[in-house]
Amino acid sequence: xxxxxxxxxxxxxxxxxxxxxxxxxxxxxxxxxxxxxxxxxxxxxxxxxxxxxxxxxxxxxxxxxxxxxxxxxxxxxxxxxxxxxxxxxxxxxxxxxxxxxxxxxxxxxxxxxxxxxxxxxxxxxxxxxxxxxxxxxxxxxxxxxxxxxxxxxxxxxxxxxxxxxxxxxxxxxxxxxxxxxxxxxxxxxxxxxxxxxxxxxx
Amino acid sequence: xxxxxxxxxxxxxxxxxxxxxxxxxxxxxxxxxxxxxxxxxxxxxxxxxxxxxxxxxxxxxxxxxxxxxxxxxxxxxxxxxxxxxxxxxxxxxxxxxxxxxxxxxxxxxxxxxxxxxxxxxxxxxxxxxxxxxxxxxxxxxxxxxxxxxxxxxxxxxxxxxxxxxxxxxxxxxxxxxxxxxxxxxxxxxxxxxxxxxxxxxx
Numbered sequence: 019x020x021x022x023x024x025x026x027x028x029x030x031x032x033x034x035x036x037x038x039x040x041x042x043x044x045x046x047x048x049x050x051x052x053x054x055x056x057x058x059x060x061x062x063x064x065x066x067x068x069x070x071x072x073x074x075x076x077x078x079x080x081x082x083x084x085x086x087x088x089x090x091x092x093x094x095x096x097x098x099x100x101x102x103x104x105x106x107x108x109x110x111x112x113x114x115x116x117x118x119x120x121x122x123x124x125x126x127x128x129x130x131x132x133x134x135x136x137x138x139x140x141x142x143x144x145x146x147x148x149x150x151x152x153x154x155x156x157x158x159x160x161x162x163x164x165x166x167x168x169x170x171x172x173x174x175x176x177x178x179x180x181x182x183x184x185x186x187x188x189x190x191x192x193x194x195x196x197x198x199x200x201x202x203x204x205x206x207x208x209x210x211x212x213x214x215x216x217x218x219x220x
Numbered sequence: 221x222x223x224x225x226x227x228x229x230x231x232x233x234x235x236x237x238x239x240x241x242x243x244x245x246x247x248x249x250x251x252x253x254x255x256x257x258x259x260x261x262x263x264x265x266x267x268x269x270x271x272x273x274x275x276x277x278x279x280x281x282x283x284x285x286x287x288x289x290x291x292x293x294x295x296x297x298x299x300x301x302x303x304x305x306x307x308x309x310x311x312x313x314x315x316x317x318x319x320x321x322x323x324x325x326x327x328x329x330x331x332x333x334x335x336x337x338x339x340x341x342x343x344x345x346x347x348x349x350x351x352x353x354x355x356x357x358x359x360x361x362x363x364x365x366x367x368x369x370x371x372x373x374x375x376x377x378x379x380x381x382x383x384x385x386x387x388x389x390x391x392x393x394x395x396x397x398x399x400x401x402x403x404x405x406x407x408x409x410x411x412x413x414x415x416x417x418x419x420x421x422x
Contacts, residue, residue: 071346073306076280079296094281097296104275108310110317113351117312144273149315 053122053157053164053206057107060204064111070209072109072116078102104141105152111209112217115150117142118208122157128185129156131176139176142169151216155198155208156191166211167195255324255359255366255408259309262406266313272411274311274318280304306343307354313411314419317352319344324359330387331358333378341378344371353418357400357410358393368413369397 054074064070083096105119119142121133134154145152152169171194175186196211256276266272285298307321321344323335336356347354354371373396377388398413 065346068346068349071343071350071352076278076302077283078278079281079283079299081279081281091300094296094299094301097281097299098293099296100278102278110319110347110350110352113317115312115315115317141273144267144270145312147270148273148312150273150312 052159053120053155056205057120057155060206060208061107061109063204064209070109070111070116072107072111074107075102075104101135101137103137105138111212114212114217115145115148116212117145117150117152118154120155120157122159124159125185125188126158126160127188129158129188129191130185131179131183134172134176139173143173146170151212155206156195158188162200164198164200164206165191165195166198166208166215167191168215171195254361255322255357258407259322259357262408262410263309263311265406266411272311272313272318274309274313276309277304277306303337303339305339307340313414316414316419317347317350318414319347319352319354320356322357322359324361326361327387327390328360328362329390331360331390331393332387333381333385336374336378341375345375348372353414357408358397360390364402366400366402366408367393367397368400368410368417369393370417373397 058074061070061072061074064072078100079094079097080100081094081097083094085093085095087093105117107120108115108117110116119134119138121129123129123133142152146169154167154169154172155164156167157164171190172186175183175190196215198206198208198211201207260276263272263274263276266274280302281296282300282302283296283298284300285296287295287297289295307319309322310317310319312318321336321340323331325331325335344354348371356369356371356374357366358369359366373392374388377385377392398417400408400410400413403409
């Protein structure tokens, strides 16, 4: 059983490392670490219960130099982080293709658009063209409110970014998006929203 | 325009590297490199023509040490290759979730099952349970014959691996799979097979 802090957050028990490999993967920045943990746990839950098959893609890395020591694993000695050309999460749920990006902010009243790259916006457009379900999961970390917002809204706001807009107002997210109930296991049950919003009349 | 060798193979023009980063990503082994190139080109073609959105997942890497030099990009100084928990390719085509692995062999009459990991087989089963389309693309490199084989057949053969079977006979692949026509652009038009085999009566 997972041990949890009183606030419901998971206690990350460090497993004894093999080959000095640290268990946790580093990400491009530290933003989003907790949301990522919670989503990984949620996706693991969906997988174990045969509810959906959704995975986070590995962090894209440009590998430059690799050593092949005798009698042990290859060691990457020089590599660089690359910008992702797609969103971080995708998979299949009841035959439907799901595709999303997850981000969090410490802001109280708005969500900065700089959290998203042009490539990701482009990718979400392409997914919607192919009748995939594309969305973002947005977390306001100070109040722990998590919203699911369809990609079409994000794309619309993003396209105003060039001119004036730097962020999406929280009011708009509340109006256009859907609050995801935060639970214990799974912690972020976003498929509940998918069921009611996207698959209701299917 | 891409320059090609007389046999139709692409000439890989090395773009001038920035920051000493080599253009090509290294993979876990060298097997499958050419097939990978051809599939990346095919998927790029599908993307540009708005036919489908299918990407190769980044190679999973366990990052152990990162340096943050001043005024330049973060450098990964120690990392290890991890075994993938899913297949390499997935995406969406006409609303359908596609998921596949691609492998090649120099054998003439059979395809070794050791090309596939238990995790990948498990993943393909899960995808099929969610009504996703899961398959493998198998290339016999000496004759440049490429087959699409539904995951259900691979799973069946794989489950005989524990006892006796070490490979799939080419005869069986010919019988149960579908030959993919090799073209110029795109080079491996596997969606043609998807159309006729999976989506014909939809």
